Amino acid sequence: KISKLFGYLRGRKSLRLQNKRNLCLTDKTSFGFILTQHTKPTLLQCYKNTANKESKSFAVNMFKGQIATSQVFPFPKALNEEQEQFLRELVGPVSKFFEEVNDPAKNDALEKVEDHTMEGLKEMGAFGLQVPGDLGGLGLSNTQYARLVEIVGSHDLGVGITLGAHQSIGFKGILLFGNKAQKEKYLPKLATGENIAAFCLTEPASGSDAASIKTTAVLSPCGQYYTMNGSKIWISNGGLAEIFTVFAKTPVKDPNTGEVKDKITAFIVERSFGGVSHGPPEKKMGIKASNTAEVYFDNVRVPADCVLGEVGGGFKVAMNILNNGRFGMAAALSGTMKGVISKAVDHAANRTQFGNKIHTYGAIQEKVARMAMLHYVTESMAYMISGNMDSGAAEFQIEAAISKIFASEAAWTVTDESIQVMGGMGFMKDCGVERVMRDLRIFRIFEGTNDILRLFVALNGFQNAGNHLKSLQKALKNPIGNAGLLAGEITKRAKRFAGFSSGLTLQGSVHPELAQSGDLTVKAIEEFGAVIEELLVKHGKKIIGNEQFVLKRVADCAIDLYAMVVVLSRASRSLSQGAASAQHEKMLCETWCLEAYDRILHDIKFLRSGQSKQTFKNMRAISAAMVENGGVVSPHPLGF
Incomplete structure (x- = not known):
């Protein structure tokens, strides 16, 4: 019945009407960076620098101590009536499939997704959610896609990785950068799941440092094909895929200097080309149902027309693929959180200890409340970003990175606390939460480790703020011609020096009942912008x-x-619409903003203090001593 329903929905005329290009190409990223083992990261100017242009990104502007509201207020309503109706018709069958057909515990035990589950997913169109309808997919927008992967995430992250590695990164490059011929050749079979896709970037000596990849692709003298050699490790779907997006070093001649340098190029590689093989499935801590394997390329002849994007433009392709997919992780993990929270709350509501239900005790109440806040923030981020993308926003890379960091850490905390609420019951395998805990650990590592992404967020922000300061320096050389700009900046700095508000406000955007939370957010932005400027002046490059x-x-x-800001926006919408949950959301928002404000001010105060310099110096010395010693330096307290 489910398969028949999806067949009907796939053929609906309305599906054709929404068959548009729903993916965003982030051509405005200031830079990508790769962290090497040295202290200095390598900066790759992989995108055209447009940081001097006025940005609509809230994240970009907050580093300058400014507020840009167009992408955060009001909370996006990304679906028109037809899209919403279509999505409603999908949600029920997808939920039912994961409740009645898919068995996450069995998938975990078998260390593979059961065959009948894979076939059912293919029949539902789950392998081509964002592929245009005329190429065999469902043609979903980013927001529609987010809602469905949220359902997957609430039931089985192993299946989620299989689907995500296929379409969120596996063939996303073809959607974003493929030419007409490439799309028509590959997308129909990828959309149906007849062919599975994989994303091949990581190598034995190249994890976060993508610039150090060793896989090569050398153009033949006739110019008709490339010969590819190398290997990739930890590739999701590596043992299942027929189509691979592979990143390799290619010799590229500089048209200006004539100098030849190795640059990364993206390729579409078919297993059928020959010379492509894979190792056995890796034994993993979690997401065991997903296939992870090493992939080898031995003198693979790749046709020249399988270059994805431009020769030498592979890093841009990789970064755009990852930027476009991160919102999906936030959506999926919001579903995961919702699933484990329901188990914890059910246990708290029914478990009696010391004569009372445990949900009546403050210790449990605080855990449940914090779980609710973390879920609310994650869900709000996911649908804020997907809504921005569907509205045509070009700059969302910082926001997307933030959502990935936040979601992966919040989901881990929520699941850990859910186990704590359930006590011994939560620790038992039959409860199902320990599997979720194991599955979640990888999310802070892959698609950009959270440590690297934190540097990405900060460095992108600093560069934009630095360019803003440069523009002010230029304006000072022509004070008459830039009188308006300079007057505004002088006034802002004078007010800051005197301890007054700079004049920034969220009034008119934030609901009146959340005015206090809005004021805290404005104050935090003012202080944040000020300390960013101070750090730039202090440290420079x-x-x-x-x-x-x-x-x-x-x-x-x-x-x-x-x-x-995302919870302020969402809670304001609920209050304005008189939603039944409005007062509950108001409490979530107020509590989050109050505590977040305190954390921000604490970090800013620490960065401004002399104490931070000594603390960082100590950390460097402690780490160096442990590395030199091969582990813990201090002797055992017993002396042996």
Whole structure:
């Protein structure tokens, strides 16, 4: 019945009407960066720098101590009536499939997705959610896609990785950068699941440092094909895939200097080309149902027309693929959180200890409340970003990175606390939460480790703020022609120096009942912008390579700030619409904003203090001593 329903929905005329290009190409990223084993990261100018142009991104502007509301207020309503109706018709069958057909515990035990589950997913169109309808997919928008992966995430992250590795990164490059011929050739079979896709970037000596990949692709003298050699590790769907997006070094001649340099190029590689093989499935801590394997390329002849994007433009392709997919992780993990929270709340409501239900005790109440806040923030981020993308926003890379960091850490905390609420019951395998805990651990590692993404958030923000300061320096050389700009900046700095508000406000955007939370957010932005400027003046370009202790704390402030504004926006909408949950959402928002504000001010105060310099110095010395010693330095208290 489910298969028949999806067959009907797939053929509906309304599906054709929404068959548009729903993916966003982030061509405005200031830079991508790869962290090497040295203290100084390598900056890759992989995108055209447009940081001097006025940005609509809230995250970009908060680093300058400014507020840009167009992408955060009001909370996006990304679906028209037809799209919403279509999505409603999908949600029921997809939920039913995962409740009645898919068995996550069995998938975990078998270390593979059961065959009948895979076939059912293919029949539902789950392998081509965002592929245009005329190429065999469902043609979903980013928001529609987010809602469905949320359902998957609430039931089985192993299946979620199988689907996500296929379409969120596996063939996303073809959707974003493929030409007409490439799309028509590959997408129909990828959309039906007849062919599975994989994303091949990571190598044995190249994890976060993508610039150090060793896989090569050399153009033949005739110019008709490339010969590819190398290997990739930890590739999701590596043992299942027929189509691979592979990143390899290619010799590229500089048209201006004539110098030949190795640059990364993206390729579409078919297993049928020959020379493509894979190793056995990896034994993993979690997401065991997903296939993870090493993939080998031995003298693979790749036709020249399988270059994805431009020759030498592979890093841009990789970063755009990852930027476009991160919102999906936030959506999926919001579903995961919702699932484990329901188990914890059910246990708290029914478990009696010391004569009372345990949900009546403050210790449990605080855990449940914090779980609710973390879920609310994550869900709000996911649908804020997907809504921005569907509205055509070009700049969302910082927000997307923030959502990935926040969601992966929040889901881990929520699941850990759910087990704590359930006590011994939560620790038991039959409860199902321990599997979720194991599955979640990888999310802070892949698609950009959270440590690297924190640096990405901070460095992108610093560069935009730095360019803003440069523009002010230029304006000072022509004060008459830039009188308006300079007057505004002078006034802002004078007010800040005197301890007054700079004049920033969220009035008119935030619901009146949330005015206090709005004021806290504005104050936090003012303080954040000020400390960013202070750090730029203090460290200059050295902030890029030598100040990762600083960058981490700056990123933490940015994450908290973005979280504040997304919940303010969502709760304001609920209050304005008179939603039944409005007062509950108001409490979530107020509590989050109050605590986040305190965390931000604490970090800013620490960064401004002399104490931070000594603390960072101590950390460097402690780490160096442990590395030299091969582990813990201090002797055992018993002396042996």
